[in-house]
Amino acid sequence: xxxxxxxxxxxxALLFEKACRGAGLSARIIPVPRELSASCGLACSYPCESExxxxxxxxxxxxxxxxxxxx
Amino acid sequence: xxxxxxxLNNAATTWPKPECVAKAMAAFLEGRGANxxxxxxxxxxxxxxxxxxxxxxxxxxxxxxxxADPRNVTFTANVTEALNIVLKGFLKPGMRAATSSMEHNAxxxxxxxxxxxxVSLAVMPCTREGTxxxxxxxxxxxxxxxxVVLSHASNVCxxxxxxxxxxxxxxxxxxxxxxxTAQTGGVLPIDATGWNLAACCFxxxxxxxxxxxxxxxxxxxxxxxxxxxxxxxxxxxxxxEEVQPSVxxxxxxxxxxxxxxxAGLLASLDWLGETGIDTIRKREDELGRKLLFGLRDIPxxxxxGIGTMENRLPVFALNFDGVDNGRAALELADRxxxxxxxxLHCAPVAHRTLGSFPQGALRISPGxxxxxxxxxxxxxxxxxxxxENPHS
Ligand SMILES: Cc1ncc(COP(=O)(O)O)c(C=O)c1O
Numbered sequence: 001x002x003x004x005x006x007x008x009x010x011x012x013a014l015l016f017e018k019a020c021r022g023a024g025l026s027a028r029i030i031p032v033p034r035e036l037s038a039s040c041g042l043a044c045s046y047p048c049e050s051e052x053x054x055x056x057x058x059x060x061x062x063x064x065x066x067x068x069x070x071x
Numbered sequence: 072x073x074x075x076x077x078x079l080n081n082a083a084t085t086w087p088k089p090e091c092v093a094k095a096m097a098a099f100l101e102g103r104g105a106n107x108x109x110x111x112x113x114x115x116x117x118x119x120x121x122x123x124x125x126x127x128x129x130x131x132x133x134x135x136x137x138x139a140d141p142r143n144v145t146f147t148a149n150v151t152e153a154l155n156i157v158l159k160g161f162l163k164p165g166m167r168a169a170t171s172s173m174e175h176n177a178x179x180x181x182x183x184x185x186x187x188x189x190v191s192l193a194v195m196p197c198t199r200e201g202t203x204x205x206x207x208x209x210x211x212x213x214x215x216x217x218x219v220v221l222s223h224a225s226n227v228c229x230x231x232x233x234x235x236x237x238x239x240x241x242x243x244x245x246x247x248x249x250x251x252t253a254q255t256g257g258v259l260p261i262d263a264t265g266w267n268l269a270a271c272c273f274x275x276x277x278x279x280x281x282x283x284x285x286x287x288x289x290x291x292x293x294x295x296x297x298x299x300x301x302x303x304x305x306x307x308x309x310x311x312e313e314v315q316p317s318v319x320x321x322x323x324x325x326x327x328x329x330x331x332x333x334a335g336l337l338a339s340l341d342w343l344g345e346t347g348i349d350t351i352r353k354r355e356d357e358l359g360r361k362l363l364f365g366l367r368d369i370p371x372x373x374x375x376g377i378g379t380m381e382n383r384l385p386v387f388a389l390n391f392d393g394v395d396n397g398r399a400a401l402e403l404a405d406r407x408x409x410x411x412x413x414x415l416h417c418a419p420v421a422h423r424t425l426g427s428f429p430q431g432a433l434r435i436s437p438g439x440x441x442x443x444x445x446x447x448x449x450x451x452x453x454x455x456x457x458x459e460n461p462h463s
Contacts (some may be wrong), residue, residue: 008316008318009316009318009320009321010107011127011142012142014121015124029112029117031112037311039309040321041108
């Protein structure tokens with residue numbers, strides 16, 4: 001399983017990646033897989049086991065996602 | 072022709088730029104070069120996204136402080152485009168707008184067009200020194216307004232408006248305030264958050280020391296959401312939809328942006344951060360003071376605007392008794408290599424206010440990189456021209 005966050009803007013995708021990496025979590029921006037909403041065209045992977053931490057970091061850093069997906 | 076030139080036309084565009092600016096632009100074109108959000112998420116693509124995002128963050132922090140949201144930064148080609156987006160995106164027939172009698176045509180021409188389409192417009196008179204008195208604004212606000220647009224400082228004579236007193240009046244009346252910071256960005260502290268600006272419009276090529284072709288807007292959320300974009304098109308986002316996205320920053324940024332320009336702007340913002348705008352302001356103030364005090368002692372010239380260094384930028388407008396200012400500019404360039412700008416400076420209403428319409432004035436505007444020697448040379452040249460002039 002892969003965990004991916006999606007965003008309305010590429011701006012937020014980049015902030016998400018930075019925020020995760022800043023917290024020591026691995027994250028990588030990739031093109032949005034077709035099965036997810038195209039939204040901004042970029043998605044960012046994150047470690048599935050750290051999803052709670054990721055959500056908290058987003059809240060703290062004012063990073064807005066349009067969804068968290070498990071594919 | 073003199074061997075060396077002395078650039079004293081920084082109000083038109085600053086020159087030289089810090090060395091890092093051209094280097095960053097060349098590095099972008101030669102080495103990185105990917106489009107924004109229109110690729111495969113390769114390192115090259117993400118490098119461009121990172122560059123533009125960092126540039127947004129620096130602009131948001133510079134104009135809005137640490138709490139400003141970088142998403143609310145829209146990049147444009149210059150402040151003229153920024154002002155057009157804001158004014159034409161918001162004002163509709165039946166609305167009422169006010170501006171000052173010291174504006175650049177970047178404000179006045181869009182407003183006059185909108186006036187022709189049914190927006191009502193009040194041009195608030197400034198003092199002969201170019202200052203908008205808070206009472207004048209308060210009177211206009213009482214009549215009911217939808218929007219106020221002001222330039223922070225005059226590009227003709229350097230007079231700075233007192234936003235600490237003007238902005239709270241708009242805020243108290245609940246009226247959107249738009250600021251043209253073309254002359255003050257990178258030189259004076261600007262507090263878009265504290266002043267509650269609906270839109271803070273900037274240009275990259277003057278005090279920000281970046282390349283031409285860059286500028287933008289820092290929006291307040293509620294104002295951005297009621298403005299309609301001037302252009303629509305590809306944003307690299309929501310590509311499944313045929314309507315423009317309503318989220319920032321994409322809403323107002325259709326089309327490939329000026330990426331080499333933004334690379335240069337980011338480099339100049341870094342340079343500004345390292346140098347400090349206080350240092351820049353202090354240096355420009357010293358050069359301005361020397362020039363102003365020297366000019367005040369030269370007989371046969373008329374100086375416009377504020378006669379001291381209080382509430383002003385180092386932008387000076389003058390006329391010689393009996394010599395056309397265009398002729399004077401040519402003489403300064405041909406004989407001393409001094410570059411200035413004569414005429415109306417795209418601001419006829421400002422010249423009317425200052426009493427220099429229709430002849431305009433000779434504008435001398437030193438910048439951070441000028442030297443004391445250049446100011447002395449300029450004073451000597453102005454003094455020589457004035458002495459040679461049979462009418463004075
Ligand atoms: C006060 C003011 N507004 C607007 C402008 C227009 O700037 P730009 O040509 O960068 O759009 C200028 C510069 O000429 C200016 O000084």
